[in-house]
Amino acid sequence: MISPRRTVYRLLYGTRYDKVPWGQRVYVRPGERQVREFQWRLLLRRAPVISLDDYRKRIPLGEIEEFLSCMMCGESRQQPLFEPTGGKGWRYHVVRCPSCGFLYRNPNVRPERLGDLYANSYSKFLTGDYAENRQRRYRLVMESFTPVFDDGTGRRLLDFGCGAGLFLQLAEQRGFDAVGVDLSPDSVQQANERLQKAKAYFGAPGDVPEIAAGGFDVVTLWSVLAHLPRPLEDFATFRRLLAPGGVLMILTVNARSLLLKAYGSTWSGFTKNHLMFYSSRTLPALLRRTGFAGVAYAPHYGDTVEAGTTRLSPQLKERLERNVRRSDGGNMMRAIAFADDEAVARWGDKLKIHKL
Template identity: 70%
Template sequence: MSVKRTLSRVVYGSRYDRIPRGQRVYVRPGERIAREIQWRLRIRRAPVLRFQDYRERTLLGEIEEFVTCHLCGETRQQPMFQPTGDKQGWSYRVVRCPACGFLYRNPNIRPDRLGDLYATGYDGFLTGRYAVSRQRRHRLTMDAFGPVLSSGQGRRLLDFGCGTGLFLRLAERRGFDAAGIDRSPDSVAAANERLTSAKAHAGALEDVPAVAAGGFDVITLWSVLARLPRPIDDFRRLRSLLAPGGVLLVLTVNAASLQLKAYGSGWSGFTGNHLMFYSAETVPALLRRTGFAGVAFAPFYGDTVEASTTRLPERLSRRLRRNVEISGGGNMLRALAFADDEAVERWGANLQVRRLS
């Protein structure tokens, strides 16, 4: 038994062992407050370095480059974490922007070397438990935003970073005129084998005429945002592809998660191919800079909890929901961005929309 689990047993006993690991920090008494204090102390103790000083004391890998904050342009660096994938052999540094709070990998991966982070085999993503859990997460996220994504009749959808087409299959079933785009030819080939009416394309947004023409009512990014080395450039292109009244859906790991504050460098969101880490405080800055009119967020309580395959006692269910909502939205971040005022008026009636102008 690990040291962390042993300490947890000493404090809480075994009564929370049946609760999924990701939700325990939200339901154990007093833990939310303790983790928030722990996070504030971590920020206070972390040094803030000049860009040049940080560069001089940090090794730069062959495929890496030093970057400054993409959201606000701040050059100072506040080193926070050093995640490591022991079995996979990767390690990197995560810094915090002391001006806006954005967390990002630095040194980061050069855009022209991004493919070095990905394996060439995709068979494991086609079927089995992975496909089932991913499609469940897609459905739960779509449902969290109500009628916006419940029916695709007469609406065009683009899935950016479509991978092997797991979401495009669901979009077909909901009636969307759907297309996908991905830089991996292997993934696109696998996607087109499973699709009926939707079509997946290989390449960049500007390389595929059917995509570059725009006019999409919905654009989706499933676990893609954290992997973009130039998010401002990408989101400007995506905004230009939306039709009037269009929306953009994002699912990504949440940098405000209590799990991050509890587990630090061991957080599940720190994976070998993640470059930047967003929260409900930093996503609006990205959207504001790239021309969006508003954004709404949906709390994430955990896949099995939302799907009712994990049934919590009512007392713990209330505590989970309250703590998730108070502390920044759960371990995953679910955001719906509105292209313009027309989109806010059409789709924002039952959502808490944060205006960006």
């Protein structure tokens, strides 16, 4: 059965865009970018802004949750926008900071209960359908930030939230002296079964003396940032762990995505375990407050398009790339943060650096 939404698209556009991956269609259908941007501005204009006290009275608080003010700027007022829901009955509320625009789940998960989200065979998710094309995604992101990942010989790398070790496997193949940490014990076990030289540990960086000592040339966050309940504390730790000239690589869902603006609460970035949602407009505040010197971004046009397994006509590919660059950078945000000016000088020649 064809959904009403798809019927509308068929009436407007016919079938000419059906072979374009679902996540890229909003960028190639004529006029849709402008419509979605208008739709977003209208939502923000209409959504009420309320005090945190009033918000507390409206929203129930779960056993492992707490209410928050904005982590980026401290604003306590709330602009409720979305109520994502999913299988097995999970539901949460997403608000926007009316001062800086940061999107976050509120109430949020208390840090000491974060492990509850990953304790029950989380590795089955990481190694099932989700993992099918993960290493391809890693390679595409590493290529977009060349030469940072080209040769790891003599360089130390920490993969924070390493899961089942799929990236650590690539890192050791590229010569990095690589280690990882994760909160899922079964994922760590699977990672160590997969790895030859790299090593995965259960827990936080401070729990492992080898990691706590720091001196890393690269720290990577692959789809981890949205899971952090105390990002300021974590990023201060990442900055401390980096050696002079070090970089922090981030891949996360993009809170400026046209897909978010188009689909609201059903956006693919609103998953059960995601807590906070960043964009190129809000990430710099986090990096600035934790001592980083600069940040650069790389656009995301879609994994299958970039890998060449989805072939678009030259006209559609040019339209896709143009709209991604003009609007939001794509549904995933690729960013690399520079610990200091030495890092900018060493790795920033081919990148557009935003100084912090």
